[in-house]
Amino acid sequence: MPFAEGNAKNGAKLFKTRCTQCHTIEEGGANKVGPNLHGLIGRTSGTVAGFKYSDANQKKGVSWTEDALFDYLENPKKYIPGTTMAFAGFKKAKDRNDIITYIKEASS
Numbered sequence: 001m002p003f004a005e006g007n008a009k010n011g012a013k014l015f016k017t018r019c020t021q022c023h024t025i026e027e028g029g030a031n032k033v034g035p036n037l038h039g040l041i042g043r044t045s046g047t048v049a050g051f052k053y054s055d056a057n058q059k060k061g062v063s064w065t066e067d068a069l070f071d072y073l074e075n076p077k078k079y080i081p082g083t084t085m086a087f088a089g090f091k092k093a094k095d096r097n098d099i100i101t102y103i104k105e106a107s108s
Helices: 008-018 055-060 066-072 093-106
Strands: none
Touching: 008 093, 066 093
8 A cells, every 4th residue: 555645733643642752853853862854755764964873774775755654654673674763663554644744744
């Protein structure tokens, strides 16, 4: 199942409750446990300056399209074996669509 536009308002709520403990999204935001996500769509995995990525994430070399994020966010450790991202994933397609829609709007 590919990405489909979701509800950015719901995505913002999911981001606040499930992502902000490790990530920022505003332009120029700090890296935390995870990298800043501003400008994520179209970026290559493992390339945020100043963030120490796992070898697996750097070597994956995936371009973060909406469809790639949709697959990744279902189960990050399955998509990139060896990643240090501890998040188990969003199992519901609706949640993944909503969070990706929010990320697109908040980081463009």
